[in-house]
Amino acid sequence: MPDVIPADSVGIVTPQIAQFETPLALSCGQVLSSYQLTYETYGTLNEQASNAILICHALSGDHHAAGYHAMSDTKPGWWDSAIGPGKAIDTNRFFVISLNNLGGCCGSTGPTSINPETGQRWEANFPIVTVEDWVESQARLADLLGIQTFAAIVGGSLGGMQALEWSIRFPDRLKNAIIVASAPKLSTQNIAFNEVARQSIRRDPDFFDGNYLNHDSVPTNGLGLARMLGHITYLSDDAMGAKFGRQMRHDSYQYNYGIEFEVESYLRYQGEAFTKRFDANTYMLMTKALDYFDPAAQADGDLAAVLSKAKCEFLLVSFTTDWRFAPERSEEIVNALIKAGKPVSYAKIEAEEGHDAFLFPIPRYMTLLQTFLNRVANRLTTEAN
C-alpha cells in the first residue's frame, strides 16, 4: 500500500456505474434489454469534449487501470505505469476513460450478474459477446459522457482489437487508434491454446456446465490450469529462463510430484491467485471474443479493404519476444493500412517480457506513447485556439 500517493499518480479513484436501458442487440442474435458498465475516469474533460482517451482492456483486465481505490490497496490499477499526470497517457492533458467490458466480472453486467428476467445469476446463460458488441457498448458509454469523438482509443492485445474495430465501425468517432501487441485475428495456434484453456475449465466437475455459483461451487482447478497455461504463453521463453531458469526448491531432486523447480511453484501460485479474483464464465467469454474477431472476413479476408473506411491515424506497437501476438501479426495490420493509404506509425520494441511487455513501463515504449500522444494533445490545443 502507498504511504503517500505518488505525485505522478491519479490518486484515489472511485469506480462509477452507467446504467443502460436501451436494448443492445448482440452479434450472437440475443438482445440485452438492460445492462450496466462500470468505469473509471482520470483527468478532466475539456470544454470541447475533445481530449478523451478510451482504454480498452485485455483478457483478464478491468476498469481499474490507474490509481488506488483506497490507501490500503497493495497495488495500483493495471496500467498505472502508463496513466497519470506527466506519464505517457498524461492525465494533465487527457480525460481518460477505462471500463470493464460487458461480460466481465468486475462490475459490468456479466455472468455473475442477476438476469432481471429470471432473478437468478446469468452464469452459463449469459450470451457470448464479441469485440463488435463491446465497441457498440463503449460508444453508448461515450454518448452518455458527452464524448462524440475520442482523441485516441488505446488497447493492448484483445484491447487492441477493440481499438481496431472502433476505427472501422465508428470512423468519425476517433482521431487516433493505438494498437499494442495485437493482431487482426487469432492464429490457429492461438485458437488452439484458447480451446485447451476452455476445456480445462469445462472438464472441472465443479464447473457444473457453467452454473457453478448456483451450486455454491467454483471451478478453481480448471480456471487455475487455464491461467497457468495462459501465463506461459504471455511470457517469452527467455524471460521465464531469466526469471527461474532451472532453480530448484531443494538442494537435490526429490523424485516426486511436489515442487522440484521454482517455476512450478510460481505457476501454481499464479493459477490459484487468479481463481480468487476472476470468474470462469467471464474467462471463457473473453477467449471466445478473441477467437471470433476477424474484421477482414467481411471483405473475404482483405483487411486493407475493410480498413479503407478508417479515418483516424494509427500507432501500432509490437514486442520482439512476444510469440502469442508476434510482431508479424501487428505488421499485417500495418501493411493493410499502408495498402489502404492510411497514416500509420509502427514500432517494434526490444523487450524480454514476451506478450506481457505491453503492460510493462519499458522506457522506449513509454516514450513512444508519450511522444505520439503529446502530438495529439498539441493538435487539440491548436484546434481550440
Add this chain to the structure above:
Amino acid sequence: MPDVIPADSVGIVTPQIAQFETPLALSCGQVLSSYQLTYETYGTLNEQASNAILICHALSGDHHAAGYHAMSDTKPGWWDSAIGPGKAIDTNRFFVISLNNLGGCCGSTGPTSINPETGQRWEANFPIVTVEDWVESQARLADLLGIQTFAAIVGGSLGGMQALEWSIRFPDRLKNAIIVASAPKLSTQNIAFNEVARQSIRRDPDFFDGNYLNHDSVPTNGLGLARMLGHITYLSDDAMGAKFGRQMRHDSYQYNYGIEFEVESYLRYQGEAFTKRFDANTYMLMTKALDYFDPAAQADGDLAAVLSKAKCEFLLVSFTTDWRFAPERSEEIVNALIKAGKPVSYAKIEAEEGHDAFLFPIPRYMTLLQTFLNRVANRLTTEAN
C-alpha cells in the same frame, strides 16, 4: 491395413520380452528387484555383433517402431518411415533394437504392471525413473542380446537425451550417437508446459492420486487435456495454420462452446484418442524424466567437460520450426562437442512440422540419416575384412 506388406517394410514383427532378475538401483534411491523390458528387433545381428542400432523412444513412444504386428493393423510402427530394408536405418545392413522403456505402459514394467511385492498394480507407487535409469536398463538388454558395442544409438526428443546419456555413461559401448530434435536439458518453458500437463492429470478427480485403475477409473479428461496441450507444442504455428487455418465447422459462427473451428475438433479428437492407448501415470513419469535430465549439472553446468568422456561420433539434427526443442538447443550440444574436441556433424533441416518433424520422412532428413549410417555400415564391413 496393408493388403500386401510393402517391399521396404520389416514385415510382421513380434514383440519379445526380456526378464531381468538382477536388482536395478534407480536414481531416486529405490531398487527394482526384477523387471521386464518389451522390445522388437529388425534385421540380423552379424557374427561380430557389431551392426546393432538401438532406437530410443520419446515421450509417448514404445517398442513398436517398424513393421506390423498383424495383417489387420491399420498402421505400422511409429518410425516405419525410417526403419526397413533400404530405408535410412537399413535393416539389410543393421540389426535394429527398439524397446519400451521402464515405466512405460506398452509391455515393459511400469505403473500398470503388478508389483511382485504386493500382488497389486504399481500405479502411483511405481518409482520415478530417469534417463540415466533407462540407459542402465538398456545396457542390460544389450548384454542379454550379446551386444557389447552399438554401431549407433538413435533417438529423437527425449530419445535423443538417452543417446546423449549413453555417450557419457558408456563411452565404449557405442560408435555413433544420432541425436535428433533434442536438448541437453529442458528450458524453463518446457518444464512449465510439463507442469501444466501434470496438473491437468492430477486435478482430474478420476486420477485418485494415481491409483485410478484400482478404482476402476481412468483420468481421461486430464490426460486428454495434457495431450491437447502437448500437441500444440509439437506443431509449429505455421503447420497448424496451414493444416486448419480458421476453417470453421459451420457456415457461420454458432456463438456457443461447441466446435466452431476445425482445430478445436482436431485437438479434442487427439486428446481422446490418446487416452485410449496411453497410461496417465506413465505420461507423468515421462515428463519427469524430461525435467530431470541435465547431464551438465555434474560439472557445474559445463556440458563440454561432461562430454569429454565421450568416444563416439555424433550426428545432431534439428528442425527450423521446432519451438519445443529449438535448433538453438541442439546447437548447445554441438558447441559443447566442438569445445570438447569431439567429432560432430550437424544439420538444421528446413521443415514445417515443428517438433513433430523428427517423425516425418522429410527427404533431406532421411537422406542425411541414410548417408551417415551408410558410412557407419561401410566401416563395419571394412573392419570385418
